[in-house]
Amino acid sequence: MIIYADQQAAQDAILAGKHHAGDRFQVAGRPHVMIDDVWMTPDTPEPEPVREWTDEQNDVAYDTFRELADHKGTAFARDTMRGIQRMGAKFAERDLAAWVERYVDEHVTSCEWFAMCDREATTTRAHPILGEVPICGRCDSKF
Numbered sequence: 169m170i171i172y173a174d175q176q177a178a179q180d181a182i183l184a185g186k187h188h189a190g191d192r193f194q195v196a197g198r199p200h201v202m203i204d205d206v207w208m209t210p211d212t213p214e215p216e217p218v219r220e221w222t223d224e225q226n227d228v229a230y231d232t233f234r235e236l237a238d239h240k241g242t243a244f245a246r247d248t249m250r251g252i253q254r255m256g257a258k259f260a261e262r263d264l265a266a267w268v269e270r271y272v273d274e275h276v277t278s279c280e281w282f283a284m285c286d287r288e289a290t291t292t293r294a295h296p297i298l299g300e301v302p303i304c305g306r307c308d309s310k311f
């Protein structure tokens with residue numbers, strides 16, 4: 169992954185055409201996905217795993233998500249939980265979406281919709297690649 173020292177360096181790279189929509193890069197330690205006005209067509213979505221766990225397990229999973237998000241942000245928490253899902257945890261995409269929504273409701277967290285936006289997220293929006301993503305009112309109003 170490309171890591172830029174600051175937002176200006178990332179912006180220069182974007183303006184120079186070095187990134188395509190959906191590219192991953194970091195700015196100042198925060199994981200982001202560049203999302204320009206060009207949308208990538210998502211690949212065929214993976215089939216939803218059958219939910220084979222209890223509400224109690226869901227609470228434990230949310231606690232893990234919350235701790236990860238507290239330390240490294242919701243993008244990191246989401247990616248880590250997807251890794252745990254690949255290891256066999258039987259939660260569904262809708263469970264992950266619910267954790268992101270709950271986290272944004274209960275915490276102060278940054279908008280992740282546009283890489284250059286660092287306003288506070290007020291809600292979430294379903295992204296075609298990432299799933300549910302925290303978004304601020306201003307970015308959300310562009311839809």
Ligand SMILES: [Zn+2]
Nearest residue numbers: 279285304307
């Ligand atoms: Zn925003």
